[in-house]
Amino acid sequence: REIMESLASVDHQEAFSARIHESNKFTYVSNMILDTAMDHPDLIRFLFQLFDARFNPASPGDMTEERLAQKASEFDQLLSVRFMDDPLGYDVFKFMFKLISCCLKTNFYKPEKRSFSFRLNNQILDPLVFKQFVFGLFFVNGHYSTGTHLRADDIARGGLRLIRVTPANHGMELDNAVLLNYALGPKAQRLKHKDICESGSKGVVVPHPTYAHYSMDALFDYTEGIMDLMLADSQIKDYYGRPEMVFFGPDEGTAPLMDAVAFRARERGYAYWRTITTGKSFGIPHDTYGMLRNQDLFGLVPHEKSGTELLINGDSVVTATDMDLIYEHIGGQVETSGMTTTSVMGAFRTLIAYNDTKEESLNLMMTGGPDGDLGSNEIQCYKGKICLLVDGGSILFDPDGLDKESLMKIAFMRHTHPRANSMAYPEEKLGPSGFRVPLKGKNITLPDGTFVADGAMFHRNFITDPANRKFIEQADIQAFIPCGGFKDTINQRNVKAFTSLFKELRFIVEGANVFFDDSARRYIAKKTGILQIKDSSANKGGVFSSAVAEVLTAFLFEDDYEKRLLEDVATRWALIRDMLTLVRTHASNETAMLLEIHEKNPDTPLFVLSEQTSEQIFAFQNQVADAMDAILADEDLLWEVMAAYIPGVLVKILGREAILGIMNADKLRAYRNAIITKKLASTAFYRHGSEWDAYVASTRKGFVPAMKALFEPADEKV
Incomplete structure (x- = not known):
């Protein structure tokens, strides 16, 4: 801890944390832990008796x-004597005790269960x-x-990631699972969720090697175990003492499985089965x-073999391959396509407008291609030239700009089976220098005579190889x-080469998550x-849309969800319009505020401000929470908050009395309070962030x- 506190650089602190984790992995290996346990059966008996006394109903x-x-x-005294000359053995048994003391409930004594599950408090984690x-x-x-599930707050949501395993990598993936879960959920996802009532969470599921291809079974082991601890059961002793709601979503390997998770929750009688996961086909x-x-x-809309259906304002126009x-x-x-890309482009267009630059005049490079949701939607809506595209198919480059019509048609194919990547781009559309x-190419000669022996190596190094400057300088990217x-x-290792290669770059807006590390951002x-x-x-x-259009809407419509949203075309499309507008507004408001603060504090990088301002919003949420009783006592203020958070079409359909009746119910109290704290804090910051300390x-x-x-109506921002 003293070493950590002495490190002034955040990058160095992160590196030291990673080193501690790596050291622990190589010190406390599974065979050593098993041998230590087997050598001391009396200590194992002590621990089980404690576990049984604590959790056996x-x-x-x-x-x-x-x-x-x-x-x-008592146990520590035993360990101190037993392991006087074996500190590793002491640590192993000390942690075993901690597993019991930090456990708040378990389904261990439930007669019928699919998996063993444990709800642990945060003291189990190394600070x-x-x-x-x-x-x-x-x-x-x-x-x-x-698997594990970590969340940053009581009300939190995030995707479930199914890890691809083989017998060779299973041990490594298992070792890394908790740290990956932490990085993706409470750490990174939390920052994205500043505008929605759910904080950030994530789940990581690691199949056992024998069942690497049993995706649904692997996921059901995970979700059924957690569901056991969310439903009231006389066979489960509960030291947490209050109800919990867990919100899942799709991530790598689980996107097609969300319907099954929701329907299984319905079978088990979970009242909020519609909200337990986002990314469902009926959302x-x-x-x-x-x-x-x-x-x-x-x-x-995808229709498998029959192709892609184009809808305009709810009406079917054409279905075609x-x-x-x-x-x-x-x-x-x-103008914009997809909720995530709408947010990215809201940030991008605010950034370039702040710098008096038109989108049409900016040549773009992008990683990720037309077969991905971000890449596909970016291609559809970008107004300038796209000169460089790097995806899983190829390096596609044209200094004169790639043919937009060809790119857009490939992007539309993302909703048709099979999807197409940059390899579907017609070579005859390339300019003389394109x-x-x-990726799999061999022995290729480029227009200027450059010989590429191996496409995979060329692909891997293209955006950081100084030799490619002769191409990039032609494109004015x-x-x-x-x-x-x-x-x-x-x-940190390649950022200097990247910036030397792309000398004309003026703007970067990160659509893909964690494409840059912080040391690279700091150098830039x-x-x-x-x-x-x-x-x-x-x-x-994407997270905003899922939270509001799926989770919130399901809470408000309850058992009428299918009838009022899925079957009512007018309501569904009005909600889509509201969502696109809200997503764009939030992205634009945050970007504008970051730029305004950065102009006053140019020595603080924008990426640092992004994190600092998020933390300021989170801190103000605590002040809002402290004033919760006074806010709830003022029904007019409570309604103003709800009406600002809930899409206009839902406010119009349900009205004040019905919405407040639903949100004030005991079962949704935590969810309602999360809306209040998040909405008031983010609204206050986007309006007064440039003079935040004075405002607070x-x-x-x-x-x-x-x-x-x-x-008040006089305020300009929403």
Whole structure:
């Protein structure tokens, strides 16, 4: 801890945390832990007796904290003598005790269960490695898989990631699972969720090697175990003592499985089965709908072999496998497409407008191609030239600009089976200096005579190889929107080469998550004139849409959800319009505020401001929470908050009385309070962030009046 506190650089602190984690992995290996346990059966017996007394429903009463502390002292005395010369053995058994003391409930004694599950408090985590606050943790181990779930707050949502395993990598993936879970959920996802009532969470599921391809079984082991601990059951002793709601979503490997998870929750009698996961086929997908430049709405809906259906304002226009037919109707007319890309482009367009630059004049490079949701939607709506596209198929480059019609038709194919990537781009559309180098290509000669022996190597190094400057300097690429790529593609080791290669770059808006690491962002901010908006500020449209269009709407409509949203075309499309508008507004407001603060504090990089301002919003949420009783006592203020958070079409349909009746019910109290804290804090910051300290001080003179002032008509921002 002293070493950690002595490190001034955040990058060094992160590196030290990673080193601690790596050291622990190589010190406490599974064979050593097993051998240590087997060598001391009496200590294992002590631990099981403690576990049984604490969690067996047949044991009398609950174990008090005082009794648990006595047992901890007794056990520590045993360990101190037994492991006087074996500190590793001491650590192993000390942690075993901690597993019991930190466990709040388990399904261990439930007669029928699919997996063993444990709800743990955050004391189980090493604070030197897991520095960001974690509200709670689930650990699940079943026949097909094992997994963890970490969340940043009581009300939190995030995707479930199914890890691809082989017998060779299983041990490594299992070792890394908790740290990956932490990085993706409580740490990164939390920053994205500043505008919605759910904080960030994530689940990581690691199949056992024998069942690597049993995706549904692996996921059901996980979700069924957690469901056991969410439903009331006399066989489960509950030291947490209050109901919990867990919200899942799709992530790598689980997107097609969300319906099954929701329907299984319904079978088990879970009242909120519609909200337990987003990304369902009967929700509003965040990658399907967009807006044309004439303000009409459109949707591209997949229909397997029959192709892609184009909807405009709810009406079916055409279903086709020939993308020419879709292009005839909307080609070159897309203003924005997909909730996530709407957020990214809201940030991008605010950034360039702040710098008096027109989108049409900016040549763009992008990673991630037309077969991904971000890449596909970016291609559809970008108004300038796209000169470089790097995806899983090839390096596609043309300094004169790639043919937009061809790219757009390939992008439309994302909703048709099979999807197409950059390899579908017609080579005859390349200009005299343009080229395509397939990932699997060999022995290719480029237009200038450059010989490429291996496409994979060329692909891997293209955006960081100084030799490619002769191509890039022809293209005047001034904007970069990564829409795909590996974690930390641009990092401390290669960022200098990247910026030397793309000398003309002026703007980077991170569509893809964690494409840059912080050391790379810091170098770009300090050594170049590039303005860069971080992923947690730009890429938040998908999570916003899922939270509001799916979870909130399901709570409000309850059992009428299918009838009032899915079957009522007018309501569904009005909600889609509201969502696109809200997503764009939130992204634009945050970006504008970051730029305003950055102009006053140019020495602080934009990516640092993105994190700092998020933390300021979170801190103000605590002040809102402290004033919750006073806010709830003012029904007019409560309604102003709800009406600002809930899409207008739902307010119009349900009305004030019905909405407040639903949200004030005991079962939704935590959810309602999360809406209040999040909405008031983010609204206050986007309006007063440039003078934040002064504003916060002013609220102490009268907190509720200050909150009511946020909704006065004279204010310009929404």
